[in-house]
Amino acid sequence: MSQIALPLVVRRRGEPARIVLGNANSHVADALQSPGRWPYRTAVLLGGPRSGRSLFARWFAASRQGEAIDDADTLDETELFHRWNRAQERALPLLLTAAAPTWDIALPDLRSRIGAALHLEIGVPDDAMVADLIEAHAAQRGLALGEGALTYLVPRAERGFAGIERLVAEIDRLSLERKAPATMSIWRAALEAIAGPEQRKLDFDPEN
CATH class of the missing domain: 3.40.50.300 (P-loop containing nucleotide triphosphate hydrolases)
Incomplete structure (x- = not known):
C-alpha cells in the first residue's frame, strides 16, 4: 500500500x-x-x-x-x-x-x-485502490477483517471514497454490536445495510 x-x-x-x-x-x-x-x-x-x-x-x-x-x-x-x-x-x-x-x-x-x-x-478508485482503502480504514479503527475479506468485499463495494469508508464503519459497528469477529455474515450484512435496492439484487443473489 x-x-x-x-x-x-x-x-x-x-x-x-x-x-x-x-x-x-x-x-x-x-x-x-x-x-x-x-x-x-x-x-x-x-x-x-x-x-x-x-x-x-x-x-x-x-x-x-x-x-x-x-x-x-x-x-x-x-x-x-x-x-x-x-x-x-x-x-x-x-x-x-x-x-x-x-x-x-x-x-x-x-x-x-x-x-x-x-x-x-481525484478520480474513481480501481479494485487495487479499493482494497487498500478498506485495509486503511480497518487499520485506523483497529478492526481485524477476517480471511478472504478483500476478495469478497472489493467486487461488491461502492466505487466511491465515502461509500468505502461507510462500508468499513458499518462492518465495525456490526462486529461490535454482535460481539463477533468480522467474517462473512457481517461483511454481507454491512453491504446489505448500505446498498440500494437494485444493488442488493446484484450483490446478494443466492448464487453469489
Missing part, C-alpha cells in the same frame, strides 16, 4: 493521518510535489466527499511549499481573489480545493485566473 504521511494531522491514537495513493490520486501527489511548474503557481484540486482533497491540502501546507485554501468554492469570491493576488505578489504557490465535479465562479476576474490554473481531479 502506497501512502503519504501527514505529520501535522492526527486522526486517532496520536498516529499520523495518511493518504492512500492509487490510480485515482497518484497524479495529484506527483503534481503537488512540483508547484513551481504550475501555471501562475496555482493549482485547483477537485474531489468528491471523503476523497482526501482536504488531506492533500493539509499535506501541502505542512510541506511549506505554499499556501492551501481548502473548500475554496465556499469562500467569498472577492476575498478569494484578494488572496490569489497576495500569493502572486509573494510568488507563493497556491493550492485551492473544491468539490467535484464543477466549480461555478461568478466573479469574472477570479474565473479567468482560476481557469488558467492547473486543474487536478
